Amino acid sequence: MTAATACCMPVARPRQSWRPVGARSCLVFMALAASCHGTAGDVSTDARGDAPEAAGLDQSGSADTDQAIPPPDRVLHFEVGSLQTAATTGLSPPATFALPPGARATFVTLMGPPGVYLALSRWQSGGGPLLIVPGWVSGTHAPLLCTQGCAFRQSPRPEQQVSLAPNAPLPVQLAGTHEIVVQAFSWTGKDPAKPVAAKVAVAVDAVYGDPLPSGRLAVNLCLTGAGGLTAALAPKHERIAQAVATLRETFAAIAVDVTVTYMDVPGAHFVVHDASDLQVAELFRTAKGAPSGINVFLIQELSFEDGAKSLPMMGLSGGVPGPLGPAGGAQAGVVVALKLEVGQPDRLGVAIAHEIGHFLGLYHASDAAAADGTQLHDQLTDTPESDAANLMHWSPQPHSTKLSAQQAAVIKQSPWVAPP
Numbered sequence: 131m132t133a134a135t136a137c138c139m140p141v142a143r144p145r146q147s148w149r150p151v152g153a154r155s156c157l158v159f160m161a162l163a164a165s166c167h168g169t170a171g172d173v174s175t176d177a178r179g180d181a182p183e184a185a186g187l188d189q190s191g192s193a194d195t196d197q198a199i200p201p202p203d204r205v206l207h208f209e210v211g212s213l214q215t216a217a218t219t220g221l222s223p224p225a226t227f228a229l230p231p232g233a234r235a236t237f238v239t240l241m242g243p244p245g246v247y248l249a250l251s252r253w254q255s256g257g258g259p260l261l262i263v264p265g266w267v268s269g270t271h272a273p274l275l276c277t278q279g280c281a282f283r284q285s286p287r288p289e290q291q292v293s294l295a296p297n298a299p300l301p302v303q304l305a306g307t308h309e310i311v312v313q314a315f316s317w318t319g320k321d322p323a324k325p326v327a328a329k330v331a332v333a334v335d336a337v338y339g340d341p342l343p344s345g346r347l348a349v350n351l352c353l354t355g356a357g358g359l360t361a362a363l364a365p366k367h368e369r370i371a372q373a374v375a376t377l378r379e380t381f382a383a384i385a386v387d388v389t390v391t392y393m394d395v396p397g398a399h400f401v402v403h404d405a406s407d408l409q410v411a412e413l414f415r416t417a418k419g420a421p422s423g424i425n426v427f428l429i430q431e432l433s434f435e436d437g438a439k440s441l442p443m444m445g446l447s448g449g450v451p452g453p454l455g456p457a458g459g460a461q462a463g464v465v466v467a468l469k470l471e472v473g474q475p476d477r478l479g480v481a482i483a484h485e486i487g488h489f490l491g492l493y494h495a496s497d498a499a500a501a502d503g504t505q506l507h508d509q510l511t512d513t514p515e516s517d518a519a520n521l522m523h524w525s526p527q528p529h530s531t532k533l534s535a536q537q538a539a540v541i542k543q544s545p546w547v548a549p550p
């Protein structure tokens with residue numbers, strides 16, 4: 131496919147990573163990943179050293195969880211408390227929480243002020259090896275994604291950010307005491323990122339029980355008025371009906387039954403140019419009060435402004451994974467553009483499924499090759515490289531609906547997927 135019609139937001143909200151031009155964005159991406167790795171360790175010292183000047187630490191939730199018993203409803207949720215990051219480093223003091231044995235996956239959710247990028251600077255689980263290595267968010271380079279030094283990928287997000295372990299079939303010790311350090315920074319899309327003093331709320335969702343053989347997934351199709359579509363008209367609209375059928379068939383193949391609720395979103399954007407965080411956050415906030423489900427916003431057009439160029443985008447997700455919390459959050463949803471790409475087949479259904487895949491924790495099976503030929507692949511071992519049949523190919527086509535067993539496992543461990 132042509133560069134201008136490439137896939138969604140691949141890894142992170144910073145502008146470089148949104149750029150739908152595969153080769154160029156991937157080059158930036160790889161370079162920054164390497165730089166993050168190269169600076170590992172520097173910030174670790176700062177994190178500890180800044181603890182005395184940080185304020186507002188409240189770890190009341192963590193102590194309570196030492197004796198917590200996994201509830202029968204599969205997900206153990208608790209608040210760790212609020213952490214205050216330091217203005218000089220953007221780092222919080224270390225905070226701890228404990229998980230009872232048996233956790234299969236752990237989601238750590240950060241909530242901060244609007245526009246402030248958040249990430250875990252450090253994560254150690256159960257006294258084992260570091261899941262996230264200090265220093266990967268460099269002060270001299272804008273961070274996009276932690277691929278080296280992080281056992282499981284994570285990417286910074288403004289206001290709401292989620293880290294998930296595991297999101298790949300790698301061994302991880304989740305029982306016991308976890309220690310985390312939060313990092314907050316501002317970024318305008320140009321280096322360097324600047325540390326920010328921010329109060330950041332931390333919550334944990336741990337998934338227990340056997341892997342689900344099958345499940346249910348609720349999706350809210352949020353109609354913004356784009357295309358003349360409303361909640362009343364959309365179910366009978368031929369293109370929407372076909373897209374929903376594709377979505378349902380894609381997930382039915384891994385025994386996940388998708389139910390779709392149609393809803394009108396008042397005051398939403400029809401077109402998002404320069405897909406900035408603030409614009410998209412504003413869009414996502416319009417679904418506040420929506421029933422539980424992944425909110426899929428159908429808008430007319432989505433583009434990334436690169437200087438004088440406007441590059442069409444198929445869609446983007448509010449995170450990999452997206453937040454588990456209620457609708458209305460700054461990252462609580464995915465966006466998919468209705469505008470048909472010139473010379474391209476209609477990919478609306480696969481685009482919706484693809485963005486939901488991101489929201490549930492899947493990275494691209496393969497990203498586009500960089501100019502030097504290097505290519506980034508996910509950490510899953512059963513996704514063939516550059517497989518255009520895979521849903522999470524960086525540029526999915528109408529036939530790109532395949533999900534591997536490991537991709538299915540990541541999807542089914544999400545709390546968004548309920549038992550049948």
Ligand SMILES: [Zn+2]
Nearest residue numbers: 137138139140
């Ligand atoms: Zn994508």
